[in-house]
Amino acid sequence: ELKVEQNPLFLSMQEGKNYTIYCNYSTTSDRLYWYRQDPGKSLESLFVLLSNGAVKQEGRLMASLDTKARLSTLHITAAVHDLSATYFCAVDRGGNQFYFGTGTSLTVIP
Amino acid sequence: DVKVTQSSRYLVKRTGEKVFLECVQDMDHENMFWYRQDPGLGLRLIYFSYDVKMKEKGDIPEGYSVSREKKERFSLILESASTNQTSMYLCASSDPRGLFSYNEQFFGPGTRLTVL
Numbered sequence: 001e002l003k004v005e006q007n008p009l010f011l012s013m014q015e016g017k018n019y020t021i022y023c024n025y026s027t028t029s030d031r032l033y034w035y036r037q038d039p040g041k042s043l044e045s046l047f048v049l050l051s052n053g054a055v056k057q058e059g060r061l062m063a064s065l066d067t068k069a070r071l072s073t074l075h076i077t078a079a080v081h082d083l084s085a086t087y088f089c090a091v092d093r094g095g096n097q098f099y100f101g102t103g104t105s106l107t108v109i110p
Numbered sequence: 111d112v113k114v115t116q117s118s119r120y121l122v123k124r125t126g127e128k129v130f131l132e133c134v135q136d137m138d139h140e141n142m143f144w145y146r147q148d149p150g151l152g153l154r155l156i157y158f159s160y161d162v163k164m165k166e167k168g169d170i171p172e173g174y175s176v177s178r179e180k181k182e183r184f185s186l187i188l189e190s191a192s193t194n195q196t197s198m199y200l201c202a203s204s205d206p207r208g209l210f211s212y213n214e215q216f217f218g219p220g221t222r223l224t225v226l
Contacts, residue, residue, distance in 0.1 A: 042200060
């Protein structure tokens with residue numbers, strides 16, 4: 001059974017600090033996606049990682065993919081309140097079927 | 111921009127009722143998906159479709175059916191709603207065609223369904 005595990009599930013951090021969210025998955029896949037969800041809203045695409053070693057950056061967020069370790073990370077640099085949201089990783093298990101992690105709820109405290 | 115719309119943001123139904131959730135996308139995408147989202151469980155795939163009149167079961171199809179009569183529209187049907195189907199339902203679409211297609215899924219705003 002495919003498993004996609006995110007940790008931590010809940011993260012409370014102060015503004016200005018750095019932190020990393022981890023996404024481990026149990027099957028072979030070259031594609032991994034990161035989404036953001038604000039409370040009461042739908043999922044917004046953040047990053048698409050298409051190969052081993054892929055790194056994407058947007059503002060204070062940077063995502064990377066290690067397909068050999070079956071691990072993706074989402075690194076937050078100098079967090080600001082606007083980054084408070086729930087972050088999901090998703091693995092393409094073939095046929096464009098995604099398997100989502102349980103999400104990481106991030107709260108950035110002023 | 112891709113736009114995925116869902117017919118209702120909030121819906122309250124009674125046990126045993128037949129419930130229709132509608133999803134429309136405006137980008138001529140081939141693939142469409144229905145998920146449900148529950149706290150602590152992430153998103154779970156209910157059904158998906160690769161083309162008109164085609165449907166495939168996802169991970170949790172029991173108690174649900176779908177219909178795709180037109181390419182832009184994908185409906186989720188709860189034949190006889192039960193309280194354990196209270197959830198947030200999210201529709202998504204994607205398209206594997208095109209030089210720069212990354213199979214990225216685009217999501218609608220969601221329908222929060224409560225079954226009493």
